[in-house]
Amino acid sequence: MAAASQVRRLQRDVEIVVLEKGNWASYSACGIPYLVGGTVSWLKDLVARTPEEFRAMRIDLRLHHEAVALDLEARTVEVHNIERGRTFTMGFDQLHLATGALPRRPHVPGIELPHVFGVQTLTDAEAILAAVEQAPRRVCVIGGGYVGLELAEAFLIRGAEVTVVDRAAQPMGTLDPDMGALVAAAMRKMGITVRTEEGVLGIEKGAVHAEHGDIPADVVILGTGVRPNTDMLAVAGVPLGESGAVAVDRRQRTSIEGVFAAGDCCESVHLVSGAKVNVALGTHANKQGRVAGINLAGGYATFPGVMGTAVTKICANEIGRTGCNEAEAIAAGFEYVTATIDATTGSQYMGDAVAPIRVKMLAERGNGRVLGAQIVGGPGSAKRIDVVATALSARMTLEDVISLDLGYAPPLSSVWDPVAAAARAALGALRPGPGASR
């Protein structure tokens, strides 16, 4: 919808048809946990623009219409009208692919049972809300990704007994385990049971069978991440990249003339590691959609890539990460140093008016280039990761970060901002010894 809106803004006369399988468009899937938790009162609040608003922009949005096949030679799409149960073919001059992602479903018995929910679409949200109506006593979240943990907290707020079961050593696998452990500790403190290094063997009504014993569960949430929804595209011959998502250039163009892609279905360049990655985040989807729309309309815009930035708030902790974590740095062939500092979000003497914050920073051995950072802390912590994300865009070194003119005021930051303090500590790790310039 971002691409469609952008095209309409730039081209008054072009005909724009949007096909959407479900009964919602232009919504925030990231808002689903807050709908379940009750911060958001109405499902419709998650809808940014209604079909009527799109129609007023002369964007022909067709809900309940699934694109079931593509003929790139004939430049046609086969469309199934789900409500009327009939299929027809429509032609296109230019095509924009925005098929999104699907929840990863572990291959275990019972995964298709009706009390097992993915968290990807507003249709999923409707199903989860219907389950919430039944006031489930026990909820099991399989997998420790962002959305899974956010939903774990949402169900805790709703009064359920919540268990998260994760294969990894710590939940939130995009953090290094030492930082993920802080998240696990915060969740346990709030009363969520966190079971790590444990796989799921099967699901039945009332229980999840896990490696170390059964987990009673009236509701099961799949927090195991997503995969790009590209099966139909692959069949049609749309080239996929190494990540399994649609391969695009920096203008969001596939290698097929006049065919674009954006959002969870396509891949991006990770600007630190150089790898092609598929990162399913609404913020990337919006930016890529804008860029695709400008280029679809004959303009020029580029999406350079992602830094792997992510933030969230779990059980009173704010979490941020960007760039490479240790595993990613190793995979990319970097030698690196790390430093972790404990600080406060403002001046320490402000007492309860400020919160603890831990910052871990990675820098390349030798040149001191910043490779990534992770933050876990109280209110005011997570969005500090944006400074590192911006520094990564500019390929800054630790010295550069130390010299940044970051805002200081006792309620808002210590005199050495925690990010700069982490860079200072990493510089100490990079150049040890008493004669070093720390």
Added chain:
Amino acid sequence: MAAASQVRRLQRDVEIVVLEKGNWASYSACGIPYLVGGTVSWLKDLVARTPEEFRAMRIDLRLHHEAVALDLEARTVEVHNIERGRTFTMGFDQLHLATGALPRRPHVPGIELPHVFGVQTLTDAEAILAAVEQAPRRVCVIGGGYVGLELAEAFLIRGAEVTVVDRAAQPMGTLDPDMGALVAAAMRKMGITVRTEEGVLGIEKGAVHAEHGDIPADVVILGTGVRPNTDMLAVAGVPLGESGAVAVDRRQRTSIEGVFAAGDCCESVHLVSGAKVNVALGTHANKQGRVAGINLAGGYATFPGVMGTAVTKICANEIGRTGCNEAEAIAAGFEYVTATIDATTGSQYMGDAVAPIRVKMLAERGNGRVLGAQIVGGPGSAKRIDVVATALSARMTLEDVISLDLGYAPPLSSVWDPVAAAARAALGALRPGPGASR
């Protein structure tokens, strides 16, 4: 003290003597408003390191010792021991100047009265705290700078009737008036009387005489900013720069061999305008002190300059600014566009869990280079300015900022981060018309 500590860290054997006129060293003057307001309970909490701790580091910190004259030829300093009332001379091989700043005092009758307070040293803080003990009913703050406004709020918390009187059209003159107006409105809403475009004619016991009438006041606070404390240095022949502060290079060296300076007494390069500026902020002082210390000890470090970043929290509003405001952009000869957006700190559908935020951005006409930004908003607003400060360091354009991978999660940021949204709006102002790539 930052320089002295750094030298000691790098050089075990050098003799380090520190002369301090007052009875405190290594403290946070920025914490004084929070001491007055009661968030900080004890004056000593503002002291980062005690004289004993410095002595344990073999730093010979001499309190109540004033450097009254310098002989740069003979390489000696004339020292007045205030407690013993005697003066002596000591030699040095290397000299570090850290004389700080003094409050600007309007030249009006009564400015030296005992109920008129500067806010610069812990000695000032002691005097203000003694005045707070008398439970002053009415307080007048002259000038609308950061510290003045912070103290206005502190006295409001203490139950006083507070009036701020400022010559400018809006308080907080480092913001453009349209953004400063938001701060004034927030202060008035909390019950502070804000009188703008009004000069002060004189002060007497119980009242401040202002242009539009008397302001009853048991306590008068000088919020009119500071000037570098360089009179004695100028007499000694230490070269001052265009700003009136000590001129230093990027290694914090004056042009005199072996003489360094850091902190409020020296000037810096404003990295956007290119001007030499004197910005009295603890965060710069700490960084410059570190750099001076490393260079004093024979190492190599540089302080590239400042961006003019500042943040504060006034009457439930967070405020951030960096780079050039409109007046500074004009003075620096830039042609520019501006855009101002109203957004929320998280996704709008999060309701009361997020706060309003207004972001104004300036960019250079033609190339779209970001020149500065200003933010006023609720909790979670101010430190977003750091993204712009970092972008300024890298001389980013609006397109660069739009492409930044900034953290997104509904409680913490809208899907288009407000900073990126402001850049998008500024790009629209830079390249108007329906065919433009906004």
